[in-house]
Amino acid sequence: MTAATTFYWLMRAREADVILHAMTERRRKRILRQHVQTDRLLGVDAVPLGEPVAPVPTAAGSASRSSTVASAVRSNAAPLLATVAEPLPRLDREGKLRVLEAMRLEEVQNCRKCELCRGRLNTVFGEGDVDASILFIGEGPGQNEDEQGRPFVGRAGELLDKMIAAMGLKREQVYIANIVKCRPPNNRAPTPIEVETCWPYLYRQIATIRPKVIVTLGGPAAKAVVGTSEGITRLRGTWHSYVLGPGEEPIPVMPTFHPAYVLRNYTPEVRGKVWSDLQQVMKLVGL
């Protein structure tokens, strides 16, 4: 090797070193910024780093996805609620908007299929980006949501907005829906029969939007989507999945605490757990 080529390679090595250093520095700064932001937004005093992060599936279906997910994800092997047998169409943005708007106006708005229709002021269909990677699913409308006809607009909604912001997203970039579209009286949990009666709407929302990941908020939403009787304390923080139908790729599901629960139990531990769950979601969708 001549002195010139040696010099050339030395310089390249130095360049690579500088680039590598800059990259890790950027990454370090990004993580730090994220932590500081969350401290501010979610009021997390200590960001948990200890919780194991499950191997996460890649967005597109692949062999490695099935194997990594299979070990870490518990699927809805015993779904509480039915899926359809025929293949589901994949729609473009226009198609999704059309389908969802028709369902909202022609079906949900006038729905009287269960008792919850009696006490409502408005149905709360759900809202957000129809092409969103993340679908948040709550329990059901509260008083504010019932009055405004929009999901998560009260105090719990404020916290959900902060959670979304801490993930580096805007509310308009995700989709937010509930397992029942009408307010249960006195904010009680919806009954199993109400959940089952309303389920086809949520099912069609999931099938239309086809999110990369579903985040369920609170016990009832987790139970409805994952199809288990396990409590939220045991469900949260680990990957589950939801399968739309035969031949469909499982959609990863991350159950976490309901923001209303977080507000009632505003401890560093509870907030840290929610943040840890959201971090797993961020990792999966590449945020």
Ligand code: URA
């Ligand atoms: N709680 C929910 O579960 N859903 C809402 O839309 C609002 C509060």
Ligand code: SF4
């Ligand atoms: Fe219909 Fe669902 Fe409202 Fe019951 S909760 S009336 S099923 S929209």
